[in-house]
Amino acid sequence: RDLPEDVDTDDCMTSYTHIYSPDLLKHGCDTVIASRNLEKLTEAAKKLMAATGRRCLPLPIDVRQPQTISAAVDETLKELGRIDILINNAAGNFLCPAISLSFNAFKTVLEIDTMGTFNTSKVVYEKWFKDHGGAIVNISATLGYRGQALQVHAGSAKAANDAMTKHLAVEWGPSGVRVNTLAPGPISGTEGFHRLGGNRADSMGAFSSIPLQRAGNKTEMAHSVLFLASRASSYVTGHIMVADGGSWLTSAND
Ligand code: HXC
Numbered sequence: 001r002d003l004p005e006d007v008d009t010d011d012c013m014t015s016y017t018h019i020y021s022p023d024l025l026k027h028g029c030d031t032v033i034a035s036r037n038l039e040k041l042t043e044a045a046k047k048l049m050a051a052t053g054r055r056c057l058p059l060p061i062d063v064r065q066p067q068t069i070s071a072a073v074d075e076t077l078k079e080l081g082r083i084d085i086l087i088n089n090a091a092g093n094f095l096c097p098a099i100s101l102s103f104n105a106f107k108t109v110l111e112i113d114t115m116g117t118f119n120t121s122k123v124v125y126e127k128w129f130k131d132h133g134g135a136i137v138n139i140s141a142t143l144g145y146r147g148q149a150l151q152v153h154a155g156s157a158k159a160a161n162d163a164m165t166k167h168l169a170v171e172w173g174p175s176g177v178r179v180n181t182l183a184p185g186p187i188s189g190t191e192g193f194h195r196l197g198g199n200r201a202d203s204m205g206a207f208s209s210i211p212l213q214r215a216g217n218k219t220e221m222a223h224s225v226l227f228l229a230s231r232a233s234s235y236v237t238g239h240i241m242v243a244d245g246g247s248w249l250t251s252a253n254d
Contacts, residue, residue, distance in 0.1 A: 006217035008189040010044070012051035019223060024230050025084075030055040032076050035090070036062050055080070063090045063116030069123045083128045085229045088117040088161075089139040094195060095150040106153045113157035114164070121168060125177065133176025137228045138165055140183040140240065142248035158183075162240050169238030178237040180228040185244025186215045211246030 007013050031048065033041055033056060041058035048056040057079055059072040076083060092112040096105065117138055128134065140162055143155035162181060169179040186198050186207075193199070198215060201207065207214055224243045227233050242248065 003217060004219040004223065006189065006219045010047075012047050013219070016219075020226060020230070020232060024226065024232065028054055029085075030057075030080050032057045032059055032072070032080070034059045034061040034072055036060065063120055064111045066119045066123065069120050070127075073123050073127050077128065082132065083124060084134055086121065086124045086129075086134065086136045087139070087225065087229070088120055088136065090116045090120075091139065091154070091157075091192075093151075093154040093192065096153070097150055098152045101153060106156075109153040110157050110160075113154065114160045117161050118164060121164075121179075125172060125175075129172070129177045130175050134178075135229050136168070136177065136179045137225050138179070138181040139225075140165075140181045142183050142185065142242060142244055145248050165240060166238045173237055178228075178233070180233065180236060180238070181240045182221065182224050182228060183240055183242045183244065184216060184221050184224075185210070185242075185247035187221055188215045188217055190218065209251050210244075211250060214245065216243065216245055 004019065005013050005016060031054070033044060033048070035041055038058060038060045041060070045056040045058040048054075057076065059075060061068040061072045063069065073083070090112055092109050121136055124134070124136075129136075138161055141154060141158045143151045144159040144162075148155060162183075165179050165181045168177075172179060186193055186196070186201070188198065188202075193215065202215060221243060224241060228236065228239075228241060
């Protein structure tokens with residue numbers, strides 16, 4: 001099997017073989033990474049700058065607080081001068097049966113995943129994409145396709161985001177904004193994989209029910225996101241792209 005390189009930790013890869021043209025993102029790519037934890041962000045930004053030789057600006061935001069997004073977008077435009085791509089990947093998830101899920105727990109996940117995606121998209125659109133175009137890539141999940149157990153909160157949130165992808169693609173297409181979504185399956189070396197018991201599932205042979213017989217890796221997700229974020233997909237908008245090795249088609253709902 002010819003898989004792209006990956007690392008299982010939160011470190012950058014030491015070598016990488018391009019599968020797209022290295023100048024796919026015309027001017028290279030400076031990045032902003034944003035989350036609630038500035039300490040973790042600063043460490044990640046240092047690693048990314050060392051690995052890429054490009055700028056990486058760590059900015060604190062809580063996607064539930066629109067004013068923190070506004071401040072971060074203002075700072076980005078001041079420091080980097082433009083925004084071409086927005087990746088909405090803030091999410092909160094845990095396994096919990098509906099009967100045990102508190103009202104606040106359900107609301108919290110909807111607020112992070114769904115409102116967070118709307119808040120961030122709206123601020124970036126208002127402040128930059130409206131006049132310059134751009135590409136939005138949302139990170140979703142396939143949980144709601146078959147109504148997976150213990151996931152009513154995340155599955156409902158991601159289903160709303162998939163609808164949002166289409167609504168915003170239709171409304172913002174005329175401004176040159178493409179809005180697409182990637183729905184990954186189980187991806188090794190991620191928080192989601194760890195929380196949902198991926199390593200244990202792997203060693204128990206649970207992945208034999210997946211058509212491609214394995215978990216995906218982070219580099220494979222990066223390649224899919226890069227497709228949706230770049231001019232490789234210049235006529236694609238409002239699309240939900242599943243990259244899960246065929247998992248949701250066959251995996252048991254338990
Ligand atoms: C049941 C839980 C819970 C759990 C929290 N809650 N964890 N209920 N089981 N394991 C409840 C709390 O009791 C509280 O309700 C409410 O949720 C809010 O919790 P807080 O801790 O106050 O909220 P907050 O600090 O904002 O944290 C949000 C969070 C947290 C989602 C609960 O886990 C988080 O911040 N996660 C971010 C990182 C993350 O989840 N990464 C994984 C994403 S993986 P009460 O009623 O007590 O007030 C992913 C991929 C999925 O999304 C792929 C699937 C294949």
